[in-house]
Amino acid sequence: MKGAREIGSEDTIHRGPPVTVSRYGPAKRVNHWITAFSLILLALSGLALFHPTLFFLTGLFGGGQNTRMLHPWFGVVLFISFYILFFQLWKANLFIRDDFRWFTNFNDVIGGHEERLPEMGKYNPGQKLIFWAMALLIVALIVSGLMIWDQYFYTYTAIETKRIAVLTHAVAAVLIVCAFIIHVYAAFWTRGTIRAMTRGSVTGGWAWRHHRRWLRELAGHGRIDSAE
Structure with a gap:
């Protein structure tokens, strides 16, 4: 399944409050x-x-x-x-069709208009x-x-x-x-990204804004836990 390949063993939504999402062990x-x-x-x-x-x-x-x-x-x-x-x-980094739409609308990426772009997976x-x-x-x-x-x-x-x-x-x-x-x-430009590699998790808001399809896939596969 395309969605499952983007979900790591440690990827989990923690209800919070606040909502956080484990990204790297x-x-x-x-x-x-x-x-x-x-x-x-x-x-x-x-x-x-x-x-x-x-x-x-x-x-x-x-x-x-x-x-x-x-x-x-x-x-x-x-x-x-x-x-x-x-x-x-490597599996989570395979290109899919929506990725080419992201490249062709790169001005929206730079301009911060991510609502105009396809929803992103883990990467x-x-x-x-x-x-x-x-x-x-x-x-x-x-x-x-x-x-x-x-x-x-x-x-x-x-x-x-x-x-x-x-x-x-x-x-x-x-x-x-x-x-x-x-x-x-x-x-550094995408605020909140460094946290993923220092604390292993990101905020729910960060995941929703930048990697919404990944967040939906975690929820769809039942990867939801209580707060840490």
């Missing part, structure tokens, strides 16, 4: 923050190695040698932590787009990163392959940083 929240911090560390260490003018950033990691050693391991942590989330959330199309972009870019980063991780994989790729991998790695890194900035900006 402790394990998902911890994993989310591991993913976020590993991406920040990866970006800072990568920038330090990207251009001489940014070499001063190696001071954050104890010098150039430590930065070069730690950078790929940050990538491994990012890959593992994100894909734990991926396999839990809106913008969130889904960021999710799939992150999934693809992290694969590009880990694959290209392994090709240029000479400490362990030097003999497995030719010089020409390494050159292509370096370019791919740099482009993917720039794109994923852009995606991350958009994700963070959107989280």
Whole structure:
């Protein structure tokens, strides 16, 4: 069922007062923050190695040698932590027909006229787009990163392959940083969103305004509990 795939095991309406809706359990929240911090560390260490003018950033990691050693391991942590989330959330992030109406009426999204848009499930199309972009870019980063991780994989790729991998790695890194900035900006722009990843729940009003179809599906499946 389309609705059921968007309902997580922890998703529950709590009657209140006030009405709240559980959105993420402790394990998902911890994993989310591991993913976020590993991406920040990866970006800072990568920038330090990207251009001489940014070499001063190696001071954050104890010098150039430590930065070069730690950078790929940050990538491994990012890959593992994100894909734990991926396999839990991918079904809820599949695109449906109403998502394309959301994109074609993006002016209403920016203007805050959500009443003119289709009702959203657990994730809106913008969130889904960021999710799939992150999934693809992290694969590009880990694959290209392994090709240029000479400490362990030097003999497995030719010089020409390494050159292509370096370019791919740099482009993917720039794109994923852009995606991350958009994700963070959107989280602050949509007031009440940060609470989902700090406390695990959102207000009933937030769910009704931004993800009304998800709220209806929770009620329709009997996912209603007494207040915590």
